[in-house]
Amino acid sequence: MTVPPLSLIHVSTTSFPVTRTFYGQTFNILALMHLSDYSNVAHKYVWCNNRPVDNPMYAEQAEQLSKEIIKKQVAGILEYDAAAKEGYPSEKFLAFLKSEIDQGLFPVIYHHYPIGVGSLFIKGVHEWAESNGLRDRLLIVPYFNTLASFHSREALGQSCGNLHGSYDFAIMVSEAVNSEYSQLLCNYNLHTVLNGINMKLYAPLFHNSLAQSLLKSIGLNKNVEKIVCFVGRLSPEKGASHLLETLSYFNKNNKENKDVGFIIATSHILDTSYTPNIFQGFLRLKNLIGDDRLKFLVDVSKYTFADGSVHKEYASLLQMIAGCSIEQLPHFYEEKYNMSGIRGAFSNELLLNWPVQPLSHIALQPSQSEAFGLAIVEALASGAYVLTNDAGGIKELFSSSELGHIFNPKDPTLVSKYVEEIKTIKYENGKKNNGENNKEAKEKAMKEYLELREKFDERRMSDKVYELTMNHAKDRLNRQINRPPADGKQKSLLTLS
Secondary structure: OOOOOEEEEEEEOOOOOOOOOOOHHHHHHHHHHHHHHOOOEEEEEEEEOOOOOOOOOOHHHHHHHHHHHHOOOOOEEOOHHHEOOOOOEOHHHHHHHHHHHHOOOEEEEEEOOOOOHHHHHHHHHHHHHHHOOOHHHOEEEEEEOOOHHHOOHHHHHHHHHHHOOOOOOEEEOOHHHHHHHHOOOOOOOEEEOOOOEOOOOOOOOOOOHHHHHHHHHHOOOOOOOEEEEEEOOOOHHHOHHHHHHHHHHHHHOOHHHOOEEEEEEOHHHHOOOOHHHHHHHHOOOHHHHHOOOEEEEEOOHHHEOOOOOEOOOHHHHHHHHHOOOHHHHHHHHHHHHOOOOHHHHEEEEEEOOOOOHHHOOEEEEOOOOOOOOHHHHHHHHHOOEEEEEOOOOHHHOOOOOOOEEEEOOOOOOHHHHHHHHHHHOOEEOOEEOOOOOOHHHHHHHHHHHHHHHHHOEHHHHHHHHHHHHHHHHHHHHOOOOOOOOOOOOOOOHHHOO
């Protein structure tokens, strides 16, 4: 049977596309916009099923930004009442689904946070479709961006119970995620689709004119020869404490390491209610800050076009989130939280129109828990040497020691090993030089580098999702899918560490 034109519906539990903190589910919605390139994709929607209480965004401005991002018409976006209060789909959302089906379209619902209220939403759509004889006219696809071990056992038990028998197939962002959920979901139609990035933005820059211009905008000391970056949330699971410990060493031993500088790109700068507690520790790094060898800026890489231009509506939306203009943020922190010296820690331009990884020689990403590791892939593609941990799906990203080093996150000497790597890695003309002339190892590393650029391209990611969607749509239309029995038993949660 021929599959009717698809109506793709991305459901998110956070506001799209701008949030205080950047999460994987937001990224997936952006990356999967390439699905619009297929001829049988008729409509595309983004629904938010959880009204952001403290996010003063306006639907009209957000919709305009979304059009800038994907350069295509978005049929609907930021419909805050997509879900009722309990998490179940609202009458408005179900009426919308019925309307799409009545128009001869085939809805595909990708839910980007299926744990918690997301599982109730999925269950509700399934039950509604079953009771109205429409279950073979749509697909329900939970998209897992977090490790099962990231959630409480109670939440997992309830959520997987809701999901059981309700979805058509599930997408996992790594084999590590797939492995953790396989028992919980009875290994039913679980597919791994590795995340992808915009490769046009991620390639080594180093000493070209663009790099020099960007570094001038950041204000990093001109004598810095080795740039170390961190990209991500300053949270425990991302290893914020280990990052601070590592920087503390270089702050204490300042005179011996004048060639090392640090750039931290994080969305947490915008969260003026959360960030002050984090910054207190970093503000003690007075030697690094005083020498302009530590700079913070906003991570805007996910909202940057391939030509390096930032979406025009982005700054105004960020301003609403932060509660003041971006330029006034240093003054805001100084006045409200009495954080003297914070100006020196901020980049000259907080909104840089390019990712920082292509400017960096080393990427320090000390994650303690990672479903995939988006910032790590960005760093690898940019040619930065990655220092990270064996957490979650990270081992699936690379293997060559020429590209990076994966440590044991429970090693008590972990920080000292980060420090030693940063100190000993040498660069000449922007290229890593470890003093060895192992031609075979370098050729192997180059081969892996080129392969990962292809493997983690966002278009490959979209192609895989599209292929899975079409195959399951055909099966659903032909009623060939055998869903697990309604009384199927879940596996024990005791196997989770």
